[in-house]
Amino acid sequence: xxxxxxxxxxxxxxxxxxxxxxxxxxxxxxxxxxxxxxxxxxxxxxxxxxxxxxxxxxxxxxxxxxxxxxxxxxxxxxxxxxxxxxxxxxxxxxxxxxxxxxxxxxxxxxxxxxxxxxxxxxxxxxxxxxxxxxxxxxxxxxxxxxxxxxxxxxxxxxxxxxxxxxxxxxxxxxxxxxxxxxxxxxxxxxxxxxxxxxxxxxxxxxxxxxxxxxxxxxxxxxxxxxxxxxxxxxxxxxxxxxxxxxxxxxxxxxxxxxxxxxxxxxxxxxxxxxxxxxxxxxxxxxxxxxxxxxxxxxxxxxxxxxxxxxxxxxxxxxxxxxxxxxxxxxxxxxxxxxxxxxxxxxxxxxxxxxxxxxxxxxxxxxxxxxxxxxxxxxxxxxxxxxxxxxxxxxxx
Numbered sequence: 001x002x003x004x005x006x007x008x009x010x011x012x013x014x015x016x017x018x019x020x021x022x023x024x025x026x027x028x029x030x031x032x033x034x035x036x037x038x039x040x041x042x043x044x045x046x047x048x049x050x051x052x053x054x055x056x057x058x059x060x061x062x063x064x065x066x067x068x069x070x071x072x073x074x075x076x077x078x079x080x081x082x083x084x085x086x087x088x089x090x091x092x093x094x095x096x097x098x099x100x101x102x103x104x105x106x107x108x109x110x111x112x113x114x115x116x117x118x119x120x121x122x123x124x125x126x127x128x129x130x131x132x133x134x135x136x137x138x139x140x141x142x143x144x145x146x147x148x149x150x151x152x153x154x155x156x157x158x159x160x161x162x163x164x165x166x167x168x169x170x171x172x173x174x175x176x177x178x179x180x181x182x183x184x185x186x187x188x189x190x191x192x193x194x195x196x197x198x199x200x201x202x203x204x205x206x207x208x209x210x211x212x213x214x215x216x217x218x219x220x221x222x223x224x225x226x227x228x229x230x231x232x233x234x235x236x237x238x239x240x241x242x243x244x245x246x247x248x249x250x251x252x253x254x255x256x257x258x259x260x261x262x263x264x265x266x267x268x269x270x271x272x273x274x275x276x277x278x279x280x281x282x283x284x285x286x287x288x289x290x291x292x293x294x295x296x297x298x299x300x301x302x303x304x305x306x307x308x309x310x311x312x313x314x315x316x317x318x319x320x321x322x323x324x325x326x327x328x329x330x331x332x333x334x335x336x337x338x339x340x341x342x343x344x345x346x347x348x349x350x351x352x353x354x355x356x357x358x359x360x361x362x363x364x365x366x367x368x369x370x371x372x373x374x375x376x377x378x379x380x381x382x383x384x385x386x387x388x389x390x391x392x393x394x395x396x
C-alpha cells in the first residue's frame with residue numbers, strides 16, 4: 001500500500017523588511033500625537049467655553065398675576081371677556097347692577113343740598129347775632145350810665161334833704177324854750193315845726209328816691225350782664241355755623257363715595273394683559289373683595305433662575321444671559337442678570353429647614369437670580385409665566 005504524503009504547506013508571505021516596519025511605526029506615532037494634540041486643543045477650547053458660563057435647569061419664567069376683584073356688592077349683569085383673551089388697560093371687564101348705587105347718589109346729592117342750605121342760614125345768623133348782641137350791650141351800658149347818674153343825683157338830693165331836716169329840727173329845738181318864755185310868737189314856732197315836718201318828709205322822699213335809683217342801677221347792671229352774654233351767643237352761633245359747614249363737607253364726602261361706588265359697578269382692567277382664572281358669571285351676586293378674574297401682563301416677564309450657591313461666585317448684575325426655552329425646542333432669547341435674591345429659596349419656604357439638630361446633612365442651597373429679557377425679545381408674546389427655561393450666564 002502506498003505511503004500517504006503530507007498535505008502541501010501554504011506559502012508563507014515574505015516578512016516585511018526593516019524599512020517598511022519603520023515606516024509603519026512612524027505613521028502610527030504621528031496619528032497618536034495628532035490625536036493627543038487634538039484632544040488637548042479640544043479640552044482647552046471646552047474648558048475655555050464652559051469656564052465663562054454658568055447655567056441651571058432649575059429656572060422658569062415669572063410674571064405678574066394681577067387679581068381683579070369686586071369693590072362693591074351686587075348682581076353681575078354682564079361679563080364682557082373670556083378666558084385667555086388679550087385686553088387693554090382700562091377695558092370694561094364686568095358690569096354690576098348700578099341701580100342701587102344710582103339711588104344712593106341721588107340721596108347723597110339731596111343730603112348735600114340740605115346741609116348747604118342749613119350752613120348758609122347759619123352763616124347768615126352769625127353777623128345778625130353779632131350786631132344784635134353789640135347793640136344790646138351798648139344800650140345796656142348806656143342805661144347803666146344813666147341809672148348811675150340818676151343815683152348820684154338822688155343821693156345828692158338825699159344829702160340836701162337830710163341837711164335841711166337837721167336844720168329845721170335844730171330850729172324847733174331852739175324855739176321851744178323861747179316859746180315857753182313868750183319870747184317868740186306861737187305862729188313862728190308852728191312855722192318852724194311845720195318846716196321841720198316838711199324837711200323830714202322831704203328827707204324820707206329823697207331816701208326813697210335814692211333807694212329806687214340804687215335798684216335802677218342794679219337792674220341796669222343785670223341788663224348789661226345779660227347783654228354781654230350776647231358774645232357767648234355769637235360764639236354759640238358761630239360754632240353752629242362751623243358745625244353746619246362740617247356737615248356740608250361730610251355730605252360732600254358721602255356724595256363722592258356714592259359716586260365712586262357707582263363707578264365701581266363697572267369693573268375695568270387695571271393693566272393690559274391676558275384674562276386668566278375667570279370665575280365670574282352673569283347673574284352671580286358678588287361681594288366686595290371677591291376675586292372675579294386675573295390678568296397676566298405678558299409685556300412684563302422675567303426669569304427666576306435658582307443657581308447653586310457654588311455658582312454665584314462669578315455671577316454679577318448686568319452680565320449677559322442666553323435663555324433657552326424648552327417649549328420652543330430650546331429657542332434662545334437674550335437677557336441680562338438683574339439682581340440676586342437676599343436669601344436662599346429655602347429661607348422663604350413655608351417650613352424653613354432647622355439645622356440645629358444632631359443629624360445635620362449639608363445640602364447645597366439654591367439662590368434665586370432674577371434675569372430680565374432684552375428689549376424686543378418677545379414681541380409676539382410667546383413666553384408665558386411658568387415655562388421651564390435653561391439660562392446660561394456669560395460671566396466674562
